[in-house]
Amino acid sequence: NAGVTQTPKFRILKIGQSMTLQCAQDMNHNYMYWYRQDPGMGLKLIYYSVGAGITDKGEVPNGYNVSRSTTEDFPLRLELAAPSQTSVYFCASTGQGNQPQHFGDGTRLSIL
């Protein structure tokens, strides 16, 4: 059971570079989410999707973009990396909205 798979696990970017954080789930879940966790803080929602082709902003969407072309994949795009985006990023999914979300192991991103 792979569950929610995030790649890469670690990445260092230079200011102004762009990258895509990958997230894939094999549970046929409709709902997918991206969170960021800063040191000593709780997780904050960046974007979420309720199904293929449907995405919406969360609490902290600025500087990020998402797409959902398939049920399985929900990539997160950083276009112009800034030091404030240094964080640990978690992807999650659930089959129904009001059910526990299953999380990947995260991508640790440093922007220097």
Place this chain on the structure above:
Amino acid sequence: DQQVKQNSPSLSVQEGRISILNCDYTNSMFDYFLWYKKYPAEGPTFLISISSIKDKNEDGRFTVFLNKSAKHLSLHIVPSQPGDSAVYFCAASGSGAGSYQLTFGKGTKLSVIP
């Protein structure tokens, strides 16, 4: 403005004793509450949840209590084991359409001392 608050950053408990982790919320639209456990370098793992129509939910050594009038919930772990040492996050959501977003507290680091 923190809508979900975990006011204790850390808690130490002897093995075999009870661990009590607390969480307060301010948004009266929240009606579904969850606890997640997180080990270093791993993603959060779902532990237990409770709907606002209940005031208690139990799963093995873990019990969650909800006091809606006080907007307070707590997680009890009995007996505590060294493997329970982790960061525990309280999370809340509303069940209205489109509002399944989870709002997380900052977490409480539990250390269970052998």
